[in-house]
Amino acid sequence: MHSAITGMHYCVPTRRLTNDELVERFGERQVKSIVKMAGVTERRVVGPGETASDLAYWAAVRLLEDRHVDPASVDLIVFASQTGDYQLPATACVLHGRLGLSERCAAFDLNLGCTSFPYSLAVVHGMIAGGMAKRALLLNAEALTSVIHPKDRGLVPLHGDGASATLVEATAGDHGVEGVFLGTDGTGYHHLIIPASGARMPRSAETCVEETNESGIVRTKEHLHMNGAAIFHFSVYKIPEVITQALESFKLTIDDLDLVILHQANRTMVTQIYRALGVPAEKQFMFMEMIGNLSGPSTPVVLAEAWRQGRIRPGSRTLLCAFGVGLSWGVVTLKWPDTIPPAVAAPVEPGEAAA
Amino acid sequence: MTRAELKRIVADVLEIDPEALEAETALKSFETFDSVSVLSLMIELDEKAGIKLGPGDAAKLATYGEIEALAARQQIALTD
Numbered sequence: 341m342h343s344a345i346t347g348m349h350y351c352v353p354t355r356r357l358t359n360d361e362l363v364e365r366f367g368e369r370q371v372k373s374i375v376k377m378a379g380v381t382e383r384r385v386v387g388p389g390e391t392a393s394d395l396a397y398w399a400a401v402r403l404l405e406d407r408h409v410d411p412a413s414v415d416l417i418v419f420a421s422q423t424g425d426y427q428l429p430a431t432a433c434v435l436h437g438r439l440g441l442s443e444r445c446a447a448f449d450l451n452l453g454c455t456s457f458p459y460s461l462a463v464v465h466g467m468i469a470g471g472m473a474k475r476a477l478l479l480n481a482e483a484l485t486s487v488i489h490p491k492d493r494g495l496v497p498l499h500g501d502g503a504s505a506t507l508v509e510a511t512a513g514d515h516g517v518e519g520v521f522l523g524t525d526g527t528g529y530h531h532l533i534i535p536a537s538g539a540r541m542p543r544s545a546e547t548c549v550e551e552t553n554e555s556g557i558v559r560t561k562e563h564l565h566m567n568g569a570a571i572f573h574f575s576v577y578k579i580p581e582v583i584t585q586a587l588e589s590f591k592l593t594i595d596d597l598d599l600v601i602l603h604q605a606n607r608t609m610v611t612q613i614y615r616a617l618g619v620p621a622e623k624q625f626m627f628m629e630m631i632g633n634l635s636g637p638s639t640p641v642v643l644a645e646a647w648r649q650g651r652i653r654p655g656s657r658t659l660l661c662a663f664g665v666g667l668s669w670g671v672v673t674l675k676w677p678d679t680i681p682p683a684v685a686a687p688v689e690p691g692e693a694a695a
Numbered sequence: 696m697t698r699a700e701l702k703r704i705v706a707d708v709l710e711i712d713p714e715a716l717e718a719e720t721a722l723k724s725f726e727t728f729d730s731v732s733v734l735s736l737m738i739e740l741d742e743k744a745g746i747k748l749g750p751g752d753a754a755k756l757a758t759y760g761e762i763e764a765l766a767a768r769q770q771i772a773l774t775d
Contacts, residue, residue, distance in 0.1 A: 369726065369727075370729070373727070373729060373731045373732065374731055376731075377731045377734060377735065494730055555729065555730045557730075567750065567754075568730050568734065569730070569733055569734065569737070569750040569753040569754060570750040572734045572737065572750075573737060573749060573750045573753075576737075576738070608734070608735075608738070612738060
């Protein structure tokens with residue numbers, strides 16, 4: 341049994357964080373420097389009391405409504421995130437209740453960051469292919485700004501919050517999730533980390549003390565730390581190799597792809613990877629300028645936006661690659677059917693009140 | 696590659712006059728030298744000079760002379 345994506349939608353917070361506000365916080369030169377490198381001019385950030393799962397809820401509600409899917413028919417919900425509502429229970433269980441899903445529906449979380457989409461899609465695909473589910477709701481959500489110190493002049497300008505909802509269903513056709521290529525380099529786990537976020541370093545009076553590093557970045561041990569040079573180097577040198585290996589294992593070349601979607605970490609990084617692989621301009625797609633780097637939801641939000649902009653053509657093939665925290669990477673190819681339903685046209689901001 | 700060409704690559708990234716770069720010049724003395732410009736140096740040095748600036752070297756990079764030393768370690772000859 342194959343599995344295929346039959347609908348996608350996404351949600352970003354209403355609140356905007358503009359470069360003008362960042363200039364006031366960090367100074368003009370710092371913001372100009374990062375904007376030039378990252379290509380982000382605005383981000384959407386959660387407000388007080390708003391969480392990643394709230395964004396996922398709205399994306400899911402609108403997706404199910406648009407596709408006329410009875411919530412009772414969903415037999416698997418997966419919430420992939422590193423900013424869930426609680427350490428326990430799984431946020432998937434909370435959303436299962438909010439969305440009114442059936443008691444016959446399995447619900448669990450996957451703890452992954454930047455690569456959450458290819459990994460979680462692989463898990464959902466595997467469960468459908470193995471006959472354990474027929475209609476899955478895959479939610480990739482992150483409110484990374486809630487774990488970034490507001491005075492961190494390196495990370496604040498790069499990141500925004502968001503969530504995607506993807507409907508993955510069993511199909512008898514030969515389209516859908518085609519190739520999956522996943523990998524990890526756990527020796528680099530410390531390059532993107534919140535040091536005091538679990539059992540290894542319990543939170544205490546010491547872990548919430550502000551520190552300033554040699555680059556002038558302010559944070560506490562309870563906030564996200566990034567070794568920018570290591571992550572950048574990993575992305576622009578390792579990821580082209582990974583995609584080349586993936587294509588070899590799939591017995592495909594760039595010529596066989598119609599669209600190549602990369603994790604939107606920053607514009608320079610993405611451009612470098614496209615260039616290293618020789619991906620022509622007509623097969624590229626960028627969507628980060630007005631939302632920033634969303635971490636895990638980045639690739640599915642970009643895919644959903646490409647669908648909205650008519651870039652997913654019937655019978656075409658899309659390659660997705662996500663990479664980052666872990667260090668980890670994932671490549672997936674999707675073969676689209678000869679008839680593609682229209683993209684979900686619903687709003688991409690939360691509704692009036694969270695249910 | 697000449698030293699002048701290498702200085703031009705570094706100067707373009709830092710948006711400074713190449714004449715300002717001497718071996719002992721502290722890169723931190725330029726306000727344009729920051730964590731972002733180091734990433735640009737990684738790309739530009741590799742693409743234009745074949746010099747690989749890894750994350751370990753990038754973290755310790757303090758003077759212009761260290762870039763020339765890095766080139767020497769990678770057997771990239773610099774002429775006057």
